[in-house]
Structures are given as C-alpha cells and as structure tokens.
Amino acid sequence: MRERAFTIIETLVIIAIIGVLLIIVLFTFANKGADKQLDADTLNVKTLLEEARSLTTSAKDASSYGVHFETRKIVLFTGATYTAGLSTNKESLLSSTVEISNISLVGGGSNVVFNRLTGGTNQSGTVTLRLVANTSKTRTVTVNAVGVVE
DSSP states (O other): OOOOOOOHHHHHHHHHHHHHHHHHHHHHHHHHHHHHHHHHHHHHHHHHHHHHHHHHHTTGGGOOEEEEEOSSEEEEEESSSOOTTOTTOEEEEOOTTEEEEEEEETTSSSEEEBOTTTOOBSOOEEEEEEESSOTTOEEEEEEOTTOOBO
16 A cells, blocks of 8 residues: 655645745735825824914914925924924924825925915925835825815
C-alpha cells in the first residue's frame, strides 16, 4: 500500500500562492489606511476653516480670524494677516502621508481671512490635499465668497 504525501514542489507552490495572497491583502489594507488619513486631514482642514469663520462672526476679541496653508501644516491665526510663530496661532500638522498640493485662492496667496460680522471672505477658492505616495488620490476643500466651507 502506497502512502500519499505532498512533494516538495507542491509545498513550494502552496507557499508561493499564500505569499502572493498575503501581499495583495497587505497592499489593500495599506491603501485603505492612507485613504482614511487623507479623509481625516481633509476634515481637519474643513474644521479649522469653520472654526476661524465661527470665531470671526462671534466677534471673539473683536477680531477677524483666518487660516494659513503650507505644504505640511495649517494654522489658525488672529487678525487680518498671518505672522508665523505667534503664541496665539493654532498650528495643525498634516500626517506624514498627506500634503497640500495646490492652493487656489482669489488674489493668490495662502491665507483665507474671514470678514467680521458677515463671515464672508475675499479669498474664496480651493485647497487640494493629496497622498504623498499616490498623488492621484486627492481631496479638495472649497471656501466660497460667503465663507461656507465644502
């Protein structure tokens, strides 16, 4: 009577198939994590813009507020102009997998400042975030002239 067993070749083929499947699964989960981080950073940008608008319309400290954009961070600031390094600035760093790839605001520049009482802005436009590792994955935040963030 002959016993049936796996040969070394059959075992190697099975190990190779499992390895390929494992790589596919890990790649899929890695991309999902990066997408979630892009969504989280986009929400952070929207939230900071909405906070600046809210502070301005509530006339906190009788001042206007704005948001300054850089490639790796966003900053909520007090007043009509951004000054780096002030203790009143509220900095928020983007994750290491996300960057701001395009800032397209009326009048150019990288600041959105909200007008007191109305909450509108003269710097309406868009800010685009993207994944560093996959630049085709982007999210765009839009600020319209009346200050609504979408």
